[in-house]
Amino acid sequence: MGDLLSVADSDKAALLGLYEEKRANLVRFFAARLGSRAEAEDLIQDLYLKISGMEAVGPIDNPSALLHRMGQNLMLDRLRSQKRSGTRDNDWRSVNTTSFAGQEVADEPAADEVVAGRQRLKALVEAVEDLPEKTRQAFQLHKLDGHSHVETAKRMGISVSTVEKHISSALKTLTRRLR
Amino acid sequence: MSRSAQHLQEAADWLTRLQRPEVDETDWLAFDAWLNEPGAQEAYDAIQAVDEEIFQRGSAVRGELAVPRRAVAAKRAFTIDWRWLGGLGAAAAAAAVAIVVAPWGELLPQPDTLYTTGKGENRAVQLADGSHIDLNTDSHLSVRFDKEARRVTVHDGQALFDVAHDTARPFLITAGDETVRVVGTKFDVRRRDGQLTVTVLRGLVEVSTDGEESPVRLRPGQMLEHVEGANGIVVRNVAAEDQVGWRSGRLVYRDQSLGRIVSDMNHYFERPLRLEGENTANLKFSGVLIVDGQDAMVRRLTSLMPISATPTDDSIVLRGKASTPN
Numbered sequence: 155m156g157d158l159l160s161v162a163d164s165d166k167a168a169l170l171g172l173y174e175e176k177r178a179n180l181v182r183f184f185a186a187r188l189g190s191r192a193e194a195e196d197l198i199q200d201l202y203l204k205i206s207g208m209e210a211v212g213p214i215d216n217p218s219a220l221l222h223r224m225g226q227n228l229m230l231d232r233l234r235s236q237k238r239s240g241t242r243d244n245d246w247r248s249v250n251t252t253s254f255a256g257q258e259v260a261d262e263p264a265a266d267e268v269v270a271g272r273q274r275l276k277a278l279v280e281a282v283e284d285l286p287e288k289t290r291q292a293f294q295l296h297k298l299d300g301h302s303h304v305e306t307a308k309r310m311g312i313s314v315s316t317v318e319k320h321i322s323s324a325l326k327t328l329t330r331r332l333r
Numbered sequence: 334m335s336r337s338a339q340h341l342q343e344a345a346d347w348l349t350r351l352q353r354p355e356v357d358e359t360d361w362l363a364f365d366a367w368l369n370e371p372g373a374q375e376a377y378d379a380i381q382a383v384d385e386e387i388f389q390r391g392s393a394v395r396g397e398l399a400v401p402r403r404a405v406a407a408k409r410a411f412t413i414d415w416r417w418l419g420g421l422g423a424a425a426a427a428a429a430v431a432i433v434v435a436p437w438g439e440l441l442p443q444p445d446t447l448y449t450t451g452k453g454e455n456r457a458v459q460l461a462d463g464s465h466i467d468l469n470t471d472s473h474l475s476v477r478f479d480k481e482a483r484r485v486t487v488h489d490g491q492a493l494f495d496v497a498h499d500t501a502r503p504f505l506i507t508a509g510d511e512t513v514r515v516v517g518t519k520f521d522v523r524r525r526d527g528q529l530t531v532t533v534l535r536g537l538v539e540v541s542t543d544g545e546e547s548p549v550r551l552r553p554g555q556m557l558e559h560v561e562g563a564n565g566i567v568v569r570n571v572a573a574e575d576q577v578g579w580r581s582g583r584l585v586y587r588d589q590s591l592g593r594i595v596s597d598m599n600h601y602f603e604r605p606l607r608l609e610g611e612n613t614a615n616l617k618f619s620g621v622l623i624v625d626g627q628d629a630m631v632r633r634l635t636s637l638m639p640i641s642a643t644p645t646d647d648s649i650v651l652r653g654k655a656s657t658p659n
Contacts, residue, residue: 185381219362297384326338332383
Protein backbone atom coordinates (compact mmCIF):
# COMPACT_ATOMS: atom_id res chain seq x y z
CA MET A 155 0.00 0.00 0.00
CA GLY A 156 2.80 2.33 0.89
CA ASP A 157 4.30 1.48 -2.48
CA LEU A 158 1.12 2.31 -4.37
CA LEU A 159 0.84 5.68 -2.72
CA SER A 160 4.40 6.58 -3.44
CA VAL A 161 3.96 5.64 -7.10
CA ALA A 162 0.88 7.85 -7.37
CA ASP A 163 2.67 10.66 -5.60
CA SER A 164 5.63 10.53 -7.89
CA ASP A 165 3.38 10.60 -10.96
CA LYS A 166 1.60 13.59 -9.54
CA ALA A 167 4.88 15.27 -8.72
CA ALA A 168 6.00 14.64 -12.28
CA LEU A 169 2.82 16.17 -13.62
CA LEU A 170 3.23 19.21 -11.38
CA GLY A 171 6.83 19.48 -12.53
CA LEU A 172 5.74 19.45 -16.15
CA TYR A 173 3.07 21.99 -15.30
CA GLU A 174 5.72 24.37 -14.00
CA GLU A 175 7.71 23.88 -17.16
CA LYS A 176 4.77 24.42 -19.52
CA ARG A 177 2.97 27.03 -17.48
CA ALA A 178 3.95 30.09 -19.53
CA ASN A 179 3.14 28.37 -22.82
CA LEU A 180 -0.20 27.14 -21.53
CA VAL A 181 -1.05 30.73 -20.65
CA ARG A 182 -0.07 31.77 -24.18
CA PHE A 183 -2.21 29.03 -25.66
CA PHE A 184 -5.32 29.87 -23.70
CA ALA A 185 -4.83 33.64 -24.02
CA ALA A 186 -5.44 33.22 -27.76
CA ARG A 187 -8.64 31.35 -27.08
CA LEU A 188 -9.96 33.59 -24.29
CA GLY A 189 -8.84 36.89 -25.78
CA SER A 190 -7.32 37.83 -22.44
CA ARG A 191 -3.98 37.08 -20.90
CA ALA A 192 -5.29 37.82 -17.41
CA GLU A 193 -8.11 35.34 -17.81
CA ALA A 194 -5.69 32.75 -19.15
CA GLU A 195 -3.42 33.28 -16.12
CA ASP A 196 -6.44 32.74 -13.95
CA LEU A 197 -7.41 29.58 -15.77
CA ILE A 198 -3.92 28.11 -15.55
CA GLN A 199 -3.88 28.89 -11.83
CA ASP A 200 -7.09 26.86 -11.53
CA LEU A 201 -5.36 24.09 -13.44
CA TYR A 202 -2.68 24.01 -10.76
CA LEU A 203 -5.29 23.67 -8.04
CA LYS A 204 -6.97 20.93 -10.02
CA ILE A 205 -3.77 18.93 -10.38
CA SER A 206 -2.69 19.33 -6.78
CA GLY A 207 -6.17 18.25 -5.67
CA MET A 208 -6.07 15.03 -7.71
CA GLU A 209 -6.35 11.92 -5.58
CA ALA A 210 -4.22 9.49 -7.52
CA VAL A 211 -2.49 9.95 -10.82
CA GLY A 212 -1.92 6.73 -12.73
CA PRO A 213 0.80 6.36 -15.32
CA ILE A 214 0.18 8.89 -18.05
CA ASP A 215 0.75 8.35 -21.75
CA ASN A 216 1.30 11.89 -22.76
CA PRO A 217 1.37 14.24 -19.78
CA SER A 218 1.64 17.40 -21.89
CA ALA A 219 -1.51 16.44 -23.80
CA LEU A 220 -3.24 15.78 -20.47
CA LEU A 221 -2.40 19.30 -19.27
CA HIS A 222 -3.97 20.66 -22.44
CA ARG A 223 -7.08 18.52 -22.03
CA MET A 224 -7.58 19.54 -18.41
CA GLY A 225 -7.10 23.20 -19.30
CA GLN A 226 -9.54 22.83 -22.16
CA ASN A 227 -12.19 21.35 -19.86
CA LEU A 228 -11.73 24.12 -17.33
CA MET A 229 -12.10 26.68 -20.09
CA LEU A 230 -15.31 25.10 -21.36
CA ASP A 231 -16.71 25.09 -17.82
CA ARG A 232 -15.99 28.78 -17.60
CA LEU A 233 -17.49 29.63 -20.95
CA ARG A 234 -20.57 27.64 -20.05
CA SER A 235 -21.04 29.52 -16.80
CA GLN A 236 -20.65 32.86 -18.57
CA LYS A 237 -23.29 31.64 -21.01
CA ARG A 238 -23.56 33.83 -24.04
CA SER A 239 -22.59 37.09 -22.46
CA GLY A 240 -19.19 36.52 -24.13
CA THR A 241 -17.13 38.84 -26.20
CA ARG A 242 -19.11 42.01 -26.65
CA ASP A 243 -20.19 42.08 -23.06
CA ASN A 244 -16.64 41.92 -21.95
CA ASP A 245 -15.85 44.59 -24.40
CA TRP A 246 -18.43 46.92 -23.02
CA ARG A 247 -17.25 46.48 -19.46
CA SER A 248 -13.61 47.07 -20.10
CA VAL A 249 -13.81 49.84 -22.67
CA ASN A 250 -16.16 51.98 -20.73
CA THR A 251 -14.40 51.33 -17.46
CA THR A 252 -17.09 52.56 -15.14
CA SER A 253 -18.61 49.70 -13.25
CA PHE A 254 -22.24 50.57 -13.07
CA ALA A 255 -23.48 47.51 -11.26
CA GLY A 256 -26.02 48.75 -8.77
CA GLN A 257 -25.07 51.87 -6.89
CA GLU A 258 -21.34 51.42 -7.27
CA VAL A 259 -20.04 54.11 -9.57
CA ALA A 260 -16.40 54.52 -10.33
CA ASP A 261 -14.82 57.91 -10.81
CA GLU A 262 -14.10 59.22 -14.24
CA PRO A 263 -10.63 58.29 -15.44
CA ALA A 264 -8.01 61.04 -15.22
CA ALA A 265 -8.01 63.46 -18.13
CA ASP A 266 -4.59 62.39 -19.41
CA GLU A 267 -5.65 58.75 -19.39
CA VAL A 268 -8.67 59.65 -21.45
CA VAL A 269 -6.49 61.50 -23.93
CA ALA A 270 -4.01 58.62 -24.12
CA GLY A 271 -6.87 56.17 -24.60
CA ARG A 272 -8.33 58.24 -27.41
CA GLN A 273 -4.98 58.59 -29.13
CA ARG A 274 -4.43 54.86 -28.92
CA LEU A 275 -7.89 54.22 -30.31
CA LYS A 276 -7.21 56.63 -33.13
CA ALA A 277 -3.95 54.87 -33.98
CA LEU A 278 -5.76 51.53 -33.94
CA VAL A 279 -8.54 52.76 -36.19
CA GLU A 280 -6.11 54.33 -38.66
CA ALA A 281 -4.07 51.15 -38.80
CA VAL A 282 -7.21 49.15 -39.56
CA GLU A 283 -8.33 51.66 -42.19
CA ASP A 284 -4.97 51.39 -43.94
CA LEU A 285 -5.18 47.62 -44.38
CA PRO A 286 -5.69 46.37 -47.93
CA GLU A 287 -9.39 46.24 -48.76
CA LYS A 288 -10.00 42.47 -48.59
CA THR A 289 -7.84 42.12 -45.50
CA ARG A 290 -9.69 44.91 -43.77
CA GLN A 291 -13.00 43.38 -44.69
CA ALA A 292 -12.05 39.94 -43.31
CA PHE A 293 -10.57 41.54 -40.22
CA GLN A 294 -13.70 43.57 -39.56
CA LEU A 295 -16.08 40.66 -40.04
CA HIS A 296 -14.10 38.35 -37.78
CA LYS A 297 -12.46 40.56 -35.15
CA LEU A 298 -14.94 43.41 -34.87
CA ASP A 299 -18.27 41.90 -35.84
CA GLY A 300 -17.53 38.59 -34.14
CA HIS A 301 -18.15 36.21 -37.04
CA SER A 302 -16.30 32.90 -37.10
CA HIS A 303 -13.68 32.12 -39.75
CA VAL A 304 -16.25 29.96 -41.54
CA GLU A 305 -19.00 32.59 -41.43
CA THR A 306 -16.57 35.27 -42.61
CA ALA A 307 -15.55 33.05 -45.53
CA LYS A 308 -19.20 32.56 -46.51
CA ARG A 309 -19.94 36.25 -46.39
CA MET A 310 -16.91 37.15 -48.48
CA GLY A 311 -17.29 34.22 -50.86
CA ILE A 312 -13.71 33.04 -50.29
CA SER A 313 -12.16 29.97 -48.64
CA VAL A 314 -11.62 29.64 -44.90
CA SER A 315 -7.87 29.35 -45.36
CA THR A 316 -7.85 32.62 -47.33
CA VAL A 317 -9.79 34.27 -44.51
CA GLU A 318 -7.20 33.01 -42.05
CA LYS A 319 -4.40 34.38 -44.23
CA HIS A 320 -6.07 37.80 -44.26
CA ILE A 321 -6.61 37.78 -40.48
CA SER A 322 -3.09 36.68 -39.82
CA SER A 323 -1.63 39.26 -42.15
CA ALA A 324 -3.79 41.97 -40.54
CA LEU A 325 -2.53 40.99 -37.09
CA LYS A 326 1.05 41.14 -38.22
CA THR A 327 0.63 44.55 -39.85
CA LEU A 328 -1.21 46.01 -36.85
CA THR A 329 1.39 44.66 -34.43
CA ARG A 330 4.24 46.17 -36.40
CA ARG A 331 2.49 49.53 -36.48
CA LEU A 332 1.22 49.65 -32.95
CA ARG A 333 3.78 48.13 -30.66
CA MET B 334 11.27 39.24 -45.05
CA SER B 335 13.53 40.10 -42.12
CA ARG B 336 13.90 37.64 -39.30
CA SER B 337 11.68 39.51 -36.92
CA ALA B 338 9.04 40.03 -39.62
CA GLN B 339 9.21 36.31 -40.31
CA HIS B 340 8.65 35.59 -36.61
CA LEU B 341 5.74 37.98 -36.41
CA GLN B 342 4.09 36.34 -39.39
CA GLU B 343 4.54 32.89 -37.89
CA ALA B 344 3.22 34.11 -34.55
CA ALA B 345 0.16 35.65 -36.21
CA ASP B 346 -0.41 32.39 -38.11
CA TRP B 347 -0.25 30.51 -34.83
CA LEU B 348 -2.62 32.77 -33.01
CA THR B 349 -5.11 32.56 -35.86
CA ARG B 350 -4.83 28.78 -35.88
CA LEU B 351 -5.41 28.60 -32.13
CA GLN B 352 -8.63 30.55 -32.56
CA ARG B 353 -10.19 27.93 -34.78
CA PRO B 354 -13.06 26.23 -33.01
CA GLU B 355 -11.68 22.75 -33.71
CA VAL B 356 -8.25 23.30 -32.15
CA ASP B 357 -7.03 20.18 -30.29
CA GLU B 358 -4.10 18.74 -28.42
CA THR B 359 -2.07 18.21 -31.59
CA ASP B 360 -2.18 21.97 -32.05
CA TRP B 361 -1.08 22.48 -28.47
CA LEU B 362 1.88 20.10 -28.79
CA ALA B 363 3.03 21.71 -32.04
CA PHE B 364 2.53 25.22 -30.64
CA ASP B 365 4.51 24.35 -27.52
CA ALA B 366 7.32 23.03 -29.70
CA TRP B 367 7.32 26.11 -31.95
CA LEU B 368 7.68 28.41 -28.92
CA ASN B 369 11.13 26.89 -28.33
CA GLU B 370 12.47 28.61 -31.42
CA PRO B 371 14.50 31.69 -30.60
CA GLY B 372 12.42 34.86 -30.90
CA ALA B 373 9.14 32.96 -31.09
CA GLN B 374 7.89 33.82 -27.59
CA GLU B 375 8.51 37.55 -27.95
CA ALA B 376 6.86 37.63 -31.36
CA TYR B 377 3.85 35.69 -30.13
CA ASP B 378 3.45 37.85 -27.03
CA ALA B 379 3.46 40.99 -29.16
CA ILE B 380 0.85 39.58 -31.55
CA GLN B 381 -1.32 38.30 -28.71
CA ALA B 382 -1.23 41.66 -26.91
CA VAL B 383 -2.50 43.45 -30.02
CA ASP B 384 -5.14 40.77 -30.60
CA GLU B 385 -6.30 41.19 -27.01
CA GLU B 386 -6.47 44.95 -27.37
CA ILE B 387 -8.61 44.58 -30.49
CA PHE B 388 -10.81 42.09 -28.69
CA GLN B 389 -11.24 44.43 -25.74
CA ARG B 390 -11.81 47.58 -27.77
CA GLY B 391 -13.63 45.98 -30.66
CA SER B 392 -16.84 47.93 -30.47
CA ALA B 393 -15.03 51.24 -29.99
CA VAL B 394 -12.95 50.54 -33.10
CA ARG B 395 -16.04 49.44 -34.95
CA GLY B 396 -17.84 52.61 -33.92
CA GLU B 397 -15.02 54.78 -35.23
CA LEU B 398 -14.85 52.83 -38.47
CA ALA B 399 -18.58 53.28 -38.94
CA VAL B 400 -18.06 57.04 -38.98
CA PRO B 401 -17.03 58.04 -42.46
CA ARG B 402 -13.68 59.76 -42.75
CA ARG B 403 -13.78 63.33 -41.50
CA ALA B 404 -14.07 65.07 -44.85
CA VAL B 405 -16.88 62.80 -45.94
CA ALA B 406 -18.64 63.23 -42.62
CA ALA B 407 -18.61 66.99 -42.97
CA LYS B 408 -20.12 66.75 -46.41
CA ARG B 409 -22.83 64.34 -45.36
CA ALA B 410 -23.93 66.16 -42.25
CA PHE B 411 -26.26 68.79 -43.57
CA THR B 412 -27.45 71.59 -41.39
CA ILE B 413 -30.89 72.67 -40.42
CA ASP B 414 -31.74 76.01 -38.98
CA TRP B 415 -35.34 75.51 -37.99
CA ARG B 416 -35.40 77.91 -35.08
CA TRP B 417 -34.08 80.83 -37.04
CA LEU B 418 -35.92 79.97 -40.18
CA GLY B 419 -39.08 80.10 -38.14
CA GLY B 420 -38.26 83.38 -36.45
CA LEU B 421 -36.28 85.75 -38.58
CA GLY B 422 -35.27 84.02 -41.75
CA ALA B 423 -33.79 86.85 -43.73
CA ALA B 424 -31.97 88.44 -40.81
CA ALA B 425 -30.41 85.15 -39.85
CA ALA B 426 -29.25 84.57 -43.39
CA ALA B 427 -27.65 87.99 -43.46
CA ALA B 428 -26.03 87.41 -40.10
CA ALA B 429 -24.62 84.09 -41.26
CA VAL B 430 -22.66 85.96 -43.90
CA ALA B 431 -21.44 88.44 -41.33
CA ILE B 432 -19.93 85.73 -39.13
CA VAL B 433 -16.78 85.69 -41.14
CA VAL B 434 -15.90 89.31 -40.53
CA ALA B 435 -17.76 90.46 -37.44
CA PRO B 436 -15.85 90.26 -34.16
CA TRP B 437 -19.08 89.25 -32.43
CA GLY B 438 -19.41 86.43 -34.90
CA GLU B 439 -19.06 83.69 -32.37
CA LEU B 440 -21.87 85.11 -30.31
CA LEU B 441 -24.28 84.29 -33.07
CA PRO B 442 -26.17 81.05 -32.88
CA GLN B 443 -24.51 78.25 -34.76
CA PRO B 444 -26.63 76.12 -37.06
CA ASP B 445 -27.73 72.70 -35.95
CA THR B 446 -25.80 69.71 -37.16
CA LEU B 447 -27.97 66.70 -37.78
CA TYR B 448 -26.68 63.22 -37.01
CA THR B 449 -28.61 60.27 -38.24
CA THR B 450 -28.38 56.48 -38.58
CA GLY B 451 -30.27 54.15 -40.90
CA LYS B 452 -31.78 50.81 -39.98
CA GLY B 453 -29.17 48.41 -38.63
CA GLU B 454 -26.58 51.18 -38.38
CA ASN B 455 -24.63 52.43 -35.36
CA ARG B 456 -22.67 55.61 -35.23
CA ALA B 457 -20.20 57.12 -32.81
CA VAL B 458 -20.02 60.91 -32.75
CA GLN B 459 -17.26 62.90 -31.15
CA LEU B 460 -18.32 66.47 -30.34
CA ALA B 461 -16.06 69.50 -30.29
CA ASP B 462 -16.22 69.79 -26.49
CA GLY B 463 -14.97 66.23 -25.98
CA SER B 464 -18.41 64.76 -25.38
CA HIS B 465 -19.24 61.54 -27.07
CA ILE B 466 -22.54 60.26 -28.44
CA ASP B 467 -23.28 56.74 -29.62
CA LEU B 468 -26.34 56.54 -31.83
CA ASN B 469 -28.39 53.39 -31.93
CA THR B 470 -30.07 52.16 -35.10
CA ASP B 471 -32.60 54.37 -36.92
CA SER B 472 -31.96 57.45 -34.77
CA HIS B 473 -31.95 61.17 -35.48
CA LEU B 474 -30.62 63.97 -33.35
CA SER B 475 -29.22 67.44 -33.84
CA VAL B 476 -26.53 69.30 -31.97
CA ARG B 477 -25.88 72.99 -31.52
CA PHE B 478 -23.27 74.66 -29.36
CA ASP B 479 -23.45 78.31 -28.40
CA LYS B 480 -22.08 80.59 -25.71
CA GLU B 481 -24.59 79.68 -23.05
CA ALA B 482 -25.20 76.03 -23.62
CA ARG B 483 -24.55 72.87 -25.54
CA ARG B 484 -27.87 71.79 -26.96
CA VAL B 485 -28.95 68.45 -28.35
CA THR B 486 -32.38 67.57 -29.67
CA VAL B 487 -33.38 63.94 -29.87
CA HIS B 488 -35.89 63.81 -32.72
CA ASP B 489 -36.30 60.07 -32.62
CA GLY B 490 -34.32 57.04 -31.55
CA GLN B 491 -31.85 56.18 -28.86
CA ALA B 492 -28.42 57.45 -27.92
CA LEU B 493 -25.84 56.98 -25.22
CA PHE B 494 -24.25 60.24 -24.07
CA ASP B 495 -20.90 60.59 -22.39
CA VAL B 496 -20.75 64.28 -21.61
CA ALA B 497 -17.59 66.27 -20.98
CA HIS B 498 -17.57 68.40 -17.87
CA ASP B 499 -18.07 72.13 -18.50
CA THR B 500 -19.78 74.13 -15.77
CA ALA B 501 -19.88 77.28 -17.88
CA ARG B 502 -21.97 75.67 -20.59
CA PRO B 503 -24.59 73.20 -19.45
CA PHE B 504 -25.42 70.32 -21.73
CA LEU B 505 -29.13 70.42 -22.48
CA ILE B 506 -30.99 67.67 -24.23
CA THR B 507 -34.51 68.13 -25.47
CA ALA B 508 -36.54 65.03 -26.19
CA GLY B 509 -40.19 65.76 -26.78
CA ASP B 510 -41.48 67.67 -23.79
CA GLU B 511 -38.55 66.72 -21.60
CA THR B 512 -35.35 68.62 -21.07
CA VAL B 513 -32.37 66.79 -19.64
CA ARG B 514 -29.72 68.92 -18.00
CA VAL B 515 -26.30 67.48 -17.50
CA VAL B 516 -23.07 68.47 -15.87
CA GLY B 517 -20.68 65.67 -16.78
CA THR B 518 -21.98 62.19 -16.89
CA LYS B 519 -23.06 59.20 -18.88
CA PHE B 520 -26.60 58.20 -19.65
CA ASP B 521 -28.94 56.79 -22.24
CA VAL B 522 -31.87 58.63 -23.81
CA ARG B 523 -34.54 56.82 -25.76
CA ARG B 524 -37.43 58.43 -27.62
CA ARG B 525 -39.60 56.04 -29.57
CA ASP B 526 -43.31 55.97 -30.31
CA GLY B 527 -44.05 58.85 -27.96
CA GLN B 528 -42.30 57.21 -25.02
CA LEU B 529 -39.26 58.70 -23.36
CA THR B 530 -36.78 56.99 -21.10
CA VAL B 531 -33.62 58.34 -19.53
CA THR B 532 -31.24 55.92 -17.82
CA VAL B 533 -28.22 57.13 -15.87
CA LEU B 534 -24.98 55.16 -15.82
CA ARG B 535 -22.72 57.68 -14.13
CA GLY B 536 -23.07 61.06 -12.49
CA LEU B 537 -26.22 63.04 -11.89
CA VAL B 538 -28.88 64.04 -14.40
CA GLU B 539 -31.71 66.52 -13.99
CA VAL B 540 -34.87 66.01 -16.01
CA SER B 541 -37.55 68.66 -16.40
CA THR B 542 -40.84 67.74 -17.94
CA ASP B 543 -43.44 70.17 -19.18
CA GLY B 544 -46.19 70.27 -16.60
CA GLU B 545 -43.99 69.07 -13.74
CA GLU B 546 -43.14 71.73 -11.23
CA SER B 547 -39.63 70.82 -10.22
CA PRO B 548 -37.02 68.84 -12.09
CA VAL B 549 -36.31 65.24 -11.15
CA ARG B 550 -32.79 64.25 -10.24
CA LEU B 551 -31.66 60.85 -11.41
CA ARG B 552 -28.81 58.87 -9.94
CA PRO B 553 -26.85 56.03 -11.51
CA GLY B 554 -28.99 52.93 -11.89
CA GLN B 555 -32.20 54.93 -12.11
CA MET B 556 -34.44 55.10 -15.13
CA LEU B 557 -37.11 57.68 -15.77
CA GLU B 558 -40.08 56.85 -17.98
CA HIS B 559 -42.53 59.31 -19.41
CA VAL B 560 -45.25 59.31 -22.04
CA GLU B 561 -45.10 62.42 -24.17
CA GLY B 562 -47.97 64.78 -23.61
CA ALA B 563 -49.19 62.93 -20.55
CA ASN B 564 -48.79 64.03 -16.98
CA GLY B 565 -46.50 62.22 -14.67
CA ILE B 566 -43.28 60.30 -14.74
CA VAL B 567 -42.08 57.05 -13.24
CA VAL B 568 -38.61 56.53 -11.81
CA ARG B 569 -37.39 53.00 -11.27
CA ASN B 570 -34.19 51.29 -10.27
CA VAL B 571 -32.87 49.22 -13.15
CA ALA B 572 -29.78 47.33 -14.24
CA ALA B 573 -28.45 50.27 -16.23
CA GLU B 574 -26.18 48.10 -18.35
CA ASP B 575 -29.26 46.30 -19.71
CA GLN B 576 -30.52 49.55 -21.15
CA VAL B 577 -27.35 50.08 -23.13
CA GLY B 578 -26.97 46.47 -24.28
CA TRP B 579 -27.76 47.79 -27.79
CA ARG B 580 -24.35 49.41 -27.71
CA SER B 581 -22.82 45.93 -27.87
CA GLY B 582 -25.40 44.38 -30.15
CA ARG B 583 -27.67 42.92 -27.51
CA LEU B 584 -31.23 43.68 -26.48
CA VAL B 585 -31.79 42.84 -22.84
CA TYR B 586 -35.32 42.37 -21.56
CA ARG B 587 -36.86 41.67 -18.20
CA ASP B 588 -40.50 40.78 -18.34
CA GLN B 589 -40.95 42.92 -21.43
CA SER B 590 -43.99 42.77 -23.72
CA LEU B 591 -43.59 41.30 -27.20
CA GLY B 592 -45.09 44.53 -28.53
CA ARG B 593 -42.13 46.52 -27.34
CA ILE B 594 -39.62 43.91 -28.51
CA VAL B 595 -41.11 43.89 -31.99
CA SER B 596 -41.05 47.68 -32.04
CA ASP B 597 -37.33 47.59 -31.13
CA MET B 598 -36.56 45.00 -33.78
CA ASN B 599 -38.41 46.94 -36.44
CA HIS B 600 -35.90 49.72 -36.03
CA TYR B 601 -33.15 47.35 -37.11
CA PHE B 602 -34.62 45.75 -40.20
CA GLU B 603 -36.45 46.97 -43.30
CA ARG B 604 -38.88 44.10 -43.38
CA PRO B 605 -41.45 44.75 -40.64
CA LEU B 606 -42.58 42.23 -38.05
CA ARG B 607 -46.32 42.33 -37.48
CA LEU B 608 -48.30 41.00 -34.57
CA GLU B 609 -51.55 39.15 -35.00
CA GLY B 610 -53.93 37.56 -32.55
CA GLU B 611 -55.44 38.78 -29.35
CA ASN B 612 -52.90 39.32 -26.58
CA THR B 613 -49.91 38.45 -28.75
CA ALA B 614 -48.47 41.90 -28.09
CA ASN B 615 -48.84 41.38 -24.35
CA LEU B 616 -46.85 38.15 -24.13
CA LYS B 617 -43.87 38.66 -21.86
CA PHE B 618 -40.24 37.85 -22.47
CA SER B 619 -37.14 37.91 -20.26
CA GLY B 620 -33.72 37.34 -21.73
CA VAL B 621 -31.07 38.57 -24.10
CA LEU B 622 -31.52 38.87 -27.84
CA ILE B 623 -28.31 39.09 -29.82
CA VAL B 624 -28.85 41.43 -32.74
CA ASP B 625 -27.69 39.61 -35.85
CA GLY B 626 -29.89 38.60 -38.76
CA GLN B 627 -33.63 39.17 -38.68
CA ASP B 628 -34.44 35.55 -39.53
CA ALA B 629 -32.13 34.24 -36.83
CA MET B 630 -33.64 36.61 -34.25
CA VAL B 631 -37.18 35.57 -35.17
CA ARG B 632 -36.18 31.90 -34.98
CA ARG B 633 -34.81 32.40 -31.49
CA LEU B 634 -37.91 34.30 -30.38
CA THR B 635 -40.20 31.53 -31.62
CA SER B 636 -38.17 28.95 -29.73
CA LEU B 637 -38.22 31.00 -26.54
CA MET B 638 -41.83 32.15 -26.61
CA PRO B 639 -45.16 30.48 -27.40
CA ILE B 640 -45.44 32.14 -30.79
CA SER B 641 -45.24 31.13 -34.42
CA ALA B 642 -43.75 33.12 -37.29
CA THR B 643 -45.14 33.20 -40.83
CA PRO B 644 -43.35 35.07 -43.58
CA THR B 645 -45.55 36.97 -46.00
CA ASP B 646 -44.58 38.94 -49.09
CA ASP B 647 -43.64 42.10 -47.30
CA SER B 648 -43.48 41.22 -43.60
CA ILE B 649 -43.18 38.50 -40.99
CA VAL B 650 -46.28 37.78 -38.95
CA LEU B 651 -45.93 36.70 -35.33
CA ARG B 652 -48.90 35.06 -33.69
CA GLY B 653 -49.39 33.71 -30.19
CA LYS B 654 -50.05 29.99 -30.07
CA ALA B 655 -53.65 29.44 -29.02
CA SER B 656 -53.06 26.33 -26.98
CA THR B 657 -50.68 27.79 -24.46
CA PRO B 658 -50.73 25.44 -21.51
CA ASN B 659 -51.29 27.15 -18.22
